[in-house]
Amino acid sequence: MEIAIKLSQFLLSLSLLIILHELGHFIPAKLFKTRVEKFYLFFDVKYSLLKKKIGETEYGIGWLPLGGYVKISGMIDESMDKEQMALPPQPWEFRSKPAWQRLIIMLGGVTVNFILAFIIYIGMTYAYGDFYIKNSELKDGVWVANPTVEKAGILTGDKIVAVDGDKIERFEPSINEKILMGHTVTVNRNGQNQDIKLPVNFIDNFMKSDKKSLLMLRTPFVVGSVSDSSANKTVLLPKDIVTSLDGKQMKYLDEVMAYLDANKNKTVSATVLRDEKQTPVTLKISEKGKLGVALGALKEENLEKMGYYKFSREQYGFFESFPIGIDRGINQISGYGKQLKAIFNPKTGAYKGVGGFKAIFDIFPKTWSWEVFWSITALLSIMLGVMNLLPIPALDGGHVMFLLYEIVSGKKPSDKFMEHAQMVGFVLLIALLLFANGNDIYKAVVGK
Known part of the structure; x- marks a missing residue:
């Protein structure tokens, strides 16, 4: 189907x-x-x-x-x-x-x-208006899960200020495309702005990686399901949110993953948010630094309720939609022009990502x-x-x-x-x- x-x-x-x-x-x-x-x-x-x-x-x-x-x-x-x-x-x-x-x-x-x-x-x-997060809402910066991006110099916790001099006002999917096609990314790290020059073969390196998104929102560690083979199957429940490990507060998923990786094959005390209550548990970390769970996710309204981010919603009138829609079209044409320029530059390696009919087919979602x-x-x-x-x-x-x-x-x-x-x-x-x-x-x- x-x-x-x-x-x-x-x-x-x-x-x-x-x-x-x-x-x-x-x-x-x-x-x-x-x-x-x-x-x-x-x-x-x-x-x-x-x-x-x-x-x-x-x-x-x-x-x-x-x-x-x-x-x-x-x-x-x-x-x-x-x-x-x-x-x-x-x-x-x-x-x-x-x-x-x-x-x-x-x-x-x-x-x-x-x-x-x-x-x-x-x-x-x-018809749909705008749904986004203001870049200023990312007070603890972004999550960088892709090693190619880390190697280029952008780290988890960095706040993206600008790409090639263009100020970033919103955190939305297009920010990844801007960085992928960009040359210089300005980040705020520990209160100081610094420019990071991306390598000319950044696109090629990204395509060789596991292709996780360049940047992602920092969200909590949510349990989606627990494996039957997990040592924590009687301890963790779906929808649990890990909030502390060994007394250390864990606000974000990336913090939990880093801690687990550094404490492989150990048993640790932890706290999970369950049914809006903080519940103490004891967790066993596997030799691979895992808890034996599949990750879940929170809906936008729950992230707002828990104070992670405030999402902005804007609806436009019929005549208001014209200049905004035209501006989006112009930006897309400009963006595609940059992609072509990168493809025709052998040094970028972007030509390796050129796809045919299967690539086009794959971008359509599995649900309508x-x-x-x-x-x-x-x-x-x-x-x-x-x-x-x-x-x-x-x-x-x-x-x-x-x-x-x-x-x-x-x-x-x-x-x-x-x-x-x-x-x-x-x-x-x-x-x-x-x-x-x-x-x-x-x-x-x-x-x-």
Whole structure:
């Protein structure tokens, strides 16, 4: 059932993005009276799952879910229809239209991708508002459970002040992305600010680790369940919160874990919060520094009740949502641009994290959440838009590059040149596709 839910979200998001992207080409083409021969969701290699011709256009669904396309008459594209291009140009063909019209047609897809992302972010801002913790609430700093982050110089208890000079106002998931893509992190440690320069291969080191989040909230040690083989199975109960060990107050999970690791194979006196009462117990620490329990977690309202953090909730009116949603879209585009820059810099090792369809599939949750679905879809829409703008022949950005050259120079590249460029671009795309999905296979095999 979980696989079905993930697959449903994956296919729905992918289908929505493909159809709207291709509509971005289709609509201006029709407005400029350019014939569109095919409009397909997924690729119809050899045969189609569904197809129907309406007017001059065949609409269909292919069997290969690697994308979609519109076939525009008189355009050198992935179909490589040389027979049509050998005939005299016709008024309804793409090649017969003025360069500015062709430019609008080619930019239509990515324009729709960016507009869609902004609409989603505006809608999410209006529907869900904001739920976050002010950075000032983290009076005891953050929890750093990832050794890569510790090695870089950020420690548990540090308060994150800024990343690359940008002040951190809120502690939310995006802070991890900012640090991962950042160069300098300013932390407050023991009341003093200091700048930590992240190594150029920080991303590569992070991907080689067990990939725990970079930074996490410091929360209490909550017992989720007790193993039947645990020496503490008659002592601890689910929902118990460890508050002291050997008389030392233990406010946070990381403090308890550090103490257990330093006192392996010992028996210690402890206090747990049970049913809102402090209860003394005696705990046995295993030779591995464990209590034999699975960790639990407290809901936000319980963390607030116990005085750990105060969560902020904000709702926005319809018109208030527009500037906030647009700002979020701009930040996401900027963030993805930084990711691409890191990927194309071999020193960062970020290219090792490039994934294909499995990587996209894996980011969808196992349970249905419209908020998460729309958030992922907006991000994928930005990724699709940015990727299509890359100046690679066979991508929209490649066509735009040649059209801009034509507009500036007044010289149109020959059909033969465009055919060769299309082939080069197609080979590059296949190579990228193989690399990305090959990375997925490699990570599945080696477990990284």
